[in-house]
Amino acid sequence: MxxxxxxxxxxxxxxxxxxxxxxxxxxxxxxxxxxxxxxxxxxxxxxxxxxxxxxxxxxxxxxxxxxxxxxxMPMTTLRELSMLHLMNSITDEPEWYTKINNPEMVQKWRDEALASGQDITQSMLD
Incomplete structure (x- = not known):
């Protein structure tokens, strides 16, 4: 270098x-x-x-x-940071580890993520 x-x-x-x-x-x-x-x-x-x-x-x-x-620090893309933020917000919820098995709750999280205005797309959630 x-x-x-x-x-x-x-x-x-x-x-x-x-x-x-x-x-x-x-x-x-x-x-x-x-x-x-x-x-x-x-x-x-x-x-x-x-x-x-x-x-x-x-x-x-x-x-x-x-x-x-x-x-x-290695370069991290904006999309990677958006996904990390999303995962962090989900795992901060109480009892997220049981809610993750509830399809209705997962759909609610997906809808919230897509409506959040962050750079999160449907393909990122799939």
Whole structure:
């Protein structure tokens, strides 16, 4: 991937794991420290830190990873998003898992989806 002359800082992220050979949640004074408990909420071990294991996978929750193009969301079409919205609205209804077996309820949902003004067609519902 071309960087167009940009230089990216090294990733500040590292794996934070409980399976290391050395204790990771206790500094020399023996007090427990964790992100949000004695450490900043966005704490990640750096190379050279006692609890550093290795670089972690890029994360869409990390602004640094997004700024450096280490994470990119795949393109999703408007129709896919419309279908996801429809499925979400149906599964938010109480007892949708039993209503889905009722043909009258399914027809009501189909009619509502077609009348919603969203980009939902009959062929998408079939």
């Amino acid at each position: 071309a960087t167009r002359g940009l230089t990216f800082p090294p990733s500040p992220h590292a794996v934070y794991t409980l399976w290391s050979a050395t204790p990771i949640a206790q500094p020399e004074d023996g007090k427990t420290v964790l992100p949000g408990f004695g450490r900043p909420m966005n704490y990640t071990p750096q190379e050279g830190d006692r609890d550093y294991i290795r670089k972690r996978f890029p994360s869409a929750l990390s602004q640094v990873d997004m700024d450096c193009w280490r994470t990119v």
